[in-house]
Amino acid sequence: xxxxxSAKTLRRLIVIGLIALWELLPQTGLIPELFLPSLSSTLxxxxxDAAEYGHALAVTLYEVxxxxxxxCGGGILLGAIVGSLPRPRVLIMPMVSSLYAVPLVIxxxxxxxxxxxxxxxxxxxxxxxxxxxxxxxxxxxxxTIDPQLLLAARSMGATLSQRLVRxxxxxxxxxxxxxxxxxxxLVIVGVVVSEMLISSAGIGxxxxxxxxxxxxxxxxxxxxxxxxxxxxxxxxxxxxxxxxAIWQTGTRAGQAxxxxxxxxxxxxx
Amino acid sequence: xxxxxxxxxxxPPARAGAIEVKNVGQVFKTRSQDVVALExxxxxxxxxxxxxxxxxxGCGKSxxxxxxxxxxxxxxxxxxxxxxxxxxxxPDRVGVVFQEASLxxxxxxxxxxxxxxxxxGVPKAERRAKAQDAxxxxxxxxxxxxxxxxxxxxxxxxxxxxxxLVQDPPVLLMDEPFAALDEQTRMTMGDELLRIWAATGxxxxxxxxxxxxxxxxxxxxxxxxxxxxxxxxxxxxxxxxPRTYEMLSGDAFGSLRDRIWRHIRKSA
Numbered sequence: 001x002x003x004x005x006s007a008k009t010l011r012r013l014i015v016i017g018l019i020a021l022w023e024l025l026p027q028t029g030l031i032p033e034l035f036l037p038s039l040s041s042t043l044x045x046x047x048x049d050a051a052e053y054g055h056a057l058a059v060t061l062y063e064v065x066x067x068x069x070x071x072c073g074g075g076i077l078l079g080a081i082v083g084s085l086p087r088p089r090v091l092i093m094p095m096v097s098s099l100y101a102v103p104l105v106i107x108x109x110x111x112x113x114x115x116x117x118x119x120x121x122x123x124x125x126x127x128x129x130x131x132x133x134x135x136x137x138x139x140x141x142x143x144t145i146d147p148q149l150l151l152a153a154r155s156m157g158a159t160l161s162q163r164l165v166r167x168x169x170x171x172x173x174x175x176x177x178x179x180x181x182x183x184x185x186l187v188i189v190g191v192v193v194s195e196m197l198i199s200s201a202g203i204g205x206x207x208x209x210x211x212x213x214x215x216x217x218x219x220x221x222x223x224x225x226x227x228x229x230x231x232x233x234x235x236x237x238x239x240x241x242x243x244x245a246i247w248q249t250g251t252r253a254g255q256a257x258x259x260x261x262x263x264x265x266x267x268x269x
Numbered sequence: 270x271x272x273x274x275x276x277x278x279x280x281p282p283a284r285a286g287a288i289e290v291k292n293v294g295q296v297f298k299t300r301s302q303d304v305v306a307l308e309x310x311x312x313x314x315x316x317x318x319x320x321x322x323x324x325x326x327g328c329g330k331s332x333x334x335x336x337x338x339x340x341x342x343x344x345x346x347x348x349x350x351x352x353x354x355x356x357x358x359x360p361d362r363v364g365v366v367f368q369e370a371s372l373x374x375x376x377x378x379x380x381x382x383x384x385x386x387x388x389x390g391v392p393k394a395e396r397r398a399k400a401q402d403a404x405x406x407x408x409x410x411x412x413x414x415x416x417x418x419x420x421x422x423x424x425x426x427x428x429x430x431x432x433x434l435v436q437d438p439p440v441l442l443m444d445e446p447f448a449a450l451d452e453q454t455r456m457t458m459g460d461e462l463l464r465i466w467a468a469t470g471x472x473x474x475x476x477x478x479x480x481x482x483x484x485x486x487x488x489x490x491x492x493x494x495x496x497x498x499x500x501x502x503x504x505x506x507x508x509x510x511p512r513t514y515e516m517l518s519g520d521a522f523g524s525l526r527d528r529i530w531r532h533i534r535k536s537a
Contacts, residue, residue, distance in 0.1 A: 146371075148367055148368070148371045149373060151340060151367065151371070152365070152367055152371040153384075154340060154358055155338050155339075155340055155358045155360070155363075155365040155367075156358070156360050156365075156384060156385035157358050157359065157360045157385065157388055157389070158388050166384075166387075166388075167373065170373070170375045171375070173375075
């Protein structure tokens with residue numbers, strides 16, 4: 001227990017140290033402000049143009065939320081169908097798995113042709129980007145349910161709908177949540193990246209625009225906002241996990257899920 | 270209305286807890302051939318008996334148990350429990366205890382025990398009271414709030430016995446319930462099961478691989494052979510109850526176990 005607490009303290013100290021370095025290195029002139037503007041000048045830049053950043057954040061959040069609804073809703077629904085019925089699984093799974101390996105960002109220019117450079121193309125792209133891992137995780141979660149549990153439920157007289165609500169859904173929750181964690185993170189990536197590529201609004205757009213005029217403090221202010229968004233999302237998922245999946249604490253499966261999920265989270269944040 | 274005490278009922282009273290298996294057969298159809306899993310199995314189990322099914326792997330003892338539970342349909346023949354045919358799972362008549370891991374890991378022990386009651390919409394207070402009684406019966410008083418991963422293997426199996434008993438069915442079917450437990454826990458659980466059985470008077474049908482366990486627990490041991498699954502012997506175990514550890518090394522115990530072993534060696 002004491003080792004755990006000290007690890008946590010250590011982690012906090014590292015973060016505080018990095019923040020201090022961020023402020024001190026540019027201030028002392030060891031790193032030019034162009035490459036790394038100090039924390040204070042970044043915050044200052046954000047503060048002076050708060051209205052602009054606020055508007056961009058609203059656009060990005062709107063796109064992220066809609067995309068998440070599509071990605072998670074669609075991913076869970078289709079994953080449930082594919083996971084529970086063998087025929088669609090044989091048809092769809094190989095396609096989805098190979099699609100997952102393709103860098104989907106190459107499709108984004110096509111989306112802008114179809115849907116324009118407004119929010120619609122970002123939502124379409126980010127939804128598909130986040131949909132795949134959610135669907136794959138849900139399908140896996142349902143496929144790997146212990147058949148003994150379903151047999152036991154049947155022996156107690158559970159109907160099909162009771163088995164779905166009382167056994168299949170709760171049993172699949174941990175895997176689905178780890179899929180949501182990856183899928184949701186990819187939605188944020190998808191929205192910001194597509195805003196940076198071809199766009200007229202949003203945080204990604206601001207970052208990209210300020211970069212072209214070499215205004216580093218404003219670029220970093222945008223980066224900070226994306227960072228906070230990702231941290232908030234991670235905290236939200238953790239909260240849901242604690243609420244919904246108490247039972248998986250202490251099981252090997254649960255810990256493994258957590259490790260894999262937080263590992264997969266790294267490139268996104 | 271006043272009950273008419275002296276009128277004999279027209280129909281004989283339902284034999285609560287009696288199990289009749291008549292000419293039951295099971296054929297699995299595969300692409301190339303039909304596999305006969307069970308052939309002409311007939312059994313008559315009296316209420317309150319402790320009956321153990323043993324036999325080599327693939328003799329269909331678990332299949333037969335699943336049929337008694339209504340979880341699988343036989344190809345031919347009939348199975349009646351408490352006087353009525355069993356066509357689908359009926360937790361009022363039959364409780365089932367599986368090997369390991371059939372507890373729902375996201376529910377506490379008492380929620381697991383309440384599960385069959387919750388399925389039928391029994392009110393919360395009544396559910397809780399019945400689950401409490403069942404947990405007390407299996408010796409798990411005070412462990413109701415724990416999740417399965419916080420319980421030992423033996424305790425988990427006690428919870429699933431409590432779940433099988435919570436609706437007070439006259440018959441308890443057990444499919445190798447102690448197979449995943451270590452030797453000491455297994456012995457303790459055997460004694461515990463006999464205590465629970467004596468306290469409740471249930472008919473128990475118990476499937477196992479262990480010949481020692483079979484003779485130690487049973488009133489009757491039914492020995493089955495493999496491919497096709499058939500009953501090859503039906504032994505009455507006349508050892509006095511309560512059974513004790515010392516009986517394991519006695520001559521009577523040894524000769525019963527040898528007799529079962531000879532059957533199994535022949536068919537395996």
